[in-house]
Amino acid sequence: MAELHAALGMVFAWDVLAVILGASLFGLLIGAIPGLTATMATALLVPVTFFMEPLPAISAIVAATAMAIVAGDIPGALLRIPGTPASAAYTEEAYLMGRQGKIGQALGVNLACSVVGGLIGVAFLVFFAPLVADFALRFTSDEYFWLALLGLSCAVLVSGADPLKGAISMLIGLLISMVGMDSVSGQIRFTFGISDLLGGISILPVLIGLFAIAELLRRMPEIGHTHFPPPPPVEKPFSGVGRLMWQYKGGIARSGVLGTLIGALPGAGADIASWISYALSRKLSRTPEKYGTGHPEGLVAASSANNAALSGAYIPALVFGIPGDTITAIIIGVLMMKGITPGPDVFTSSATLVNAIFIVFILANLLLLPLGMLAIRGARHILAVPSSVLYPLILLFCIVGAFAANNSLLDVWLMLGLGLLAYFLVENDFPIGPMILAVILGPVVESNFMRSMIKANGELLVLFERPIAAMLGGLALLVWLAIIVSSVRSAWGARAAATSS
Amino acid sequence: MRINDLLMGLVMALLGAITIWASKDFPPIARQPYGAGTFPTIIGAFLVGLGLLLSLRGWQQRGALFLWQGQVTPSHTLICLLAAITAVAGYVLLTPLLGFPLVAPIMLTLLIGWLSGGRWGMAIIVAIVASAVVWSVFALLLHVPLDLGILEEVIY
Structure with a gap:
């Protein structure tokens, strides 16, 4: 109780509340602009959070991402262009509702269901994370090695249609994480004689390069070539929302739980949760034929799931230090920059901080209602911000942000190089999610493997001796088998297709 | 591509x-x-x-x-890529010499003016205001040592 009281005191400090409000407004702006993602909002926030205490830093990211996902629904409903990938599953449905004169209702349902879904996810996080953490206290380096490897493997498997390219993206991320002095042996690796690289490649230029610069490079050429029609006015945003939510209450609850569970899977974030919930809702619906015609049932399900997934992703991130998605990968990076290594120990050593994070989650989700309303009302103005002004400003912010962590211009070069790399990879269908997860998890996998080997005098089979380690190891190997089989089959399929044509 | x-x-x-x-x-x-x-x-x-x-x-x-895929021509995409690369490289190479207060507004003015199809007046105003905001947040509030370049001799 004393910890809860202390946590409340930490959260309800004026500076933390101001950070939450400011970050929410920032998330609102980025999310509502088509093409700019919640992950990009997070990456752009990191340079500022670098100078904050851990709680306001995490609060900023939690608030900005929740708001960005919700704001991403707005251009989807108004212009048929999803603001973030997490809104893509139900963009058509929301837009068609708008064409039927129900634009206010569509956006109101999006907002209200996002809040409910987010709160379901938070409830899971609050109740289950400490229980799992208690269980995880018994883990040794064996379990952590397999857990991190399993996280990487799942990230590859769910990263997109092509696991082969996902696996290559992950390997490049692992390679980036190998640069610098090896933490176990002290050996210097791949620094090319540059002393600034001895501590490894700083996470900040990696994040900004992969998620902000690459996106800017992709979007800049479109300026002047894509014209958005003026959005229709939004009237009575909450008209009929309560009735719809009551009608589909089962779907909201189911999608909230499903979204949380999907979010907790490494690599599967809000966008995948949204698509799966939409598909499941259609499958279980009594009126599946109405889907795709401006029917609110799928909208209700998917918009609950994507915000629930955001909270779900924090369960493995806080308990094991294994990111559930790209946003939690960034959170782990931020925590590590501040000297906090996420893991079960955090729940005992920093229990007040953990409780404070839970409270921030509830607060950020509740704040969605008034700020979401504000976003809906001001949508026309946000969408009027010209990209020709916004993108150069983001570029300057990226440059200064990459420089800020170490006051090093080398980091700006690294940001540019990694941004170009990510640009070319994304243009060729390589997913970036596995790469950032690998940058975070690479050292975890390697250091735990080396610790286990030192304990066991290099005996590999020791990694399977403990029951949970054996189970996790078996799962990781199965996932890798699935990746390899899928890759070989795709190569075989390509050959068959080429022969038949 | x-x-x-x-x-x-x-x-x-x-x-x-x-x-x-x-x-x-x-x-x-x-x-x-x-x-x-x-x-x-x-x-x-x-x-x-x-x-x-x-x-x-x-x-x-x-x-x-x-x-090549997409609606935008390869030459326009290439020019945009080169513009972004030049902006970052120009910032890194010129800031130690000329300082952030000169390089950032010039970089922003050129990029915004070019991307907005020649609205130079608006570009100059936005560039000056945005550079001042970034300077205030990072250099004054967060104490990030953004280079002053030649301005260091003028100011001190």
């Missing part, structure tokens, strides 16, 4: 081979078969294997080696 998987795979395999070669001299930990070279070698080996698999797939699909 889409590059055929045949080429992409070969590049990845080459990267893997270079990684293995660069890791061969990392010594193992005392009385251990494993060391600093273990993981880079495994990563390199996987890159070689999966890169070759990707190449094989690309070769079987028999597509063009380079293919």
Whole structure:
């Protein structure tokens, strides 16, 4: 109780509340602009959070991402262009509702269901994370090695249609994480004689390069070539929302739980949760034929799931230090920059901080209602911000942000190089999610493997001796088998297709 | 721009081979078969294997080696890429000499003016205000040592 009281005191400090409000407004702006993602909002926030205490830093990211996902629904409903990938599953449905004169209702349902879904996810996080953490206290380096490897493997498997390219993206991320002095042996690796690289490649230029610069490079050429029609006015945003939510209450609850569970899977974030919930809702619906015609049932399900997934992703991130998605990968990076290594120990050593994070989650989700309303009302103005002004400003912010962590211009070069790399990879269908997860998890996998080997005098089979380690190891190997089989089959399929044509 | 998987795979395999070669001299930990070279070698080996698999797939699909997709012309995309690269490189190279208060507004003015189709008045105003805000937040509030360049002699 004393910890809860202390946590409340930490959260309800004026500076933390101001950070939450400011970050929410920032998330609102980025999310509502088509093409700019919640992950990009997070990456752009990191340079500022670098100078904050851990709680306001995490609060900023939690608030900005929740708001960005919700704001991403707005251009989807108004212009048929999803603001973030997490809104893509139900963009058509929301837009068609708008064409039927129900634009206010569509956006109101999006907002209200996002809040409910987010709160379901938070409830899971609050109740289950400490229980799992208690269980995880018994883990040794064996379990952590397999857990991190399993996280990487799942990230590859769910990263997109092509696991082969996902696996290559992950390997490049692992390679980036190998640069610098090896933490176990002290050996210097791949620094090319540059002393600034001895501590490894700083996470900040990696994040900004992969998620902000690459996106800017992709979007800049479109300026002047894509014209958005003026959005229709939004009237009575909450008209009929309560009735719809009551009608589909089962779907909201189911999608909230499903979204949380999907979010907790490494690599599967809000966008995948949204698509799966939409598909499941259609499958279980009594009126599946109405889907795709401006029917609110799928909208209700998917918009609950994507915000629930955001909270779900924090369960493995806080308990094991294994990111559930790209946003939690960034959170782990931020925590590590501040000297906090996420893991079960955090729940005992920093229990007040953990409780404070839970409270921030509830607060950020509740704040969605008034700020979401504000976003809906001001949508026309946000969408009027010209990209020709916004993108150069983001570029300057990226440059200064990459420089800020170490006051090093080398980091700006690294940001540019990694941004170009990510640009070319994304243009060729390589997913970036596995790469950032690998940058975070690479050292975890390697250091735990080396610790286990030192304990066991290099005996590999020791990694399977403990029951949970054996189970996790078996799962990781199965996932890798699935990746390899899928890759070989795709190569075989390509050959068959080429022969038949 | 889409590059055929045949080429992409070969590049990845080459990267893997270079990684293995660069890791061969990392010594193992005392009385251990494993060391600093273990993981880079495994990563390199996987890159070689999966890169070759990707190449094989690309070769079987028999597509063009380079293919342009999208509504925007290749030349316009290339110009935009070069503009962004030049902006970042220009900032890194010129800021130590001229200082942030000169480089940032010039960079923003040029980019905004060009991207907005010649609205230079608006570009200059936005660039000055935005540079002042970034300077205030990072240099004054967060104490990030943004370079003053030649302005350092003028001010101090």
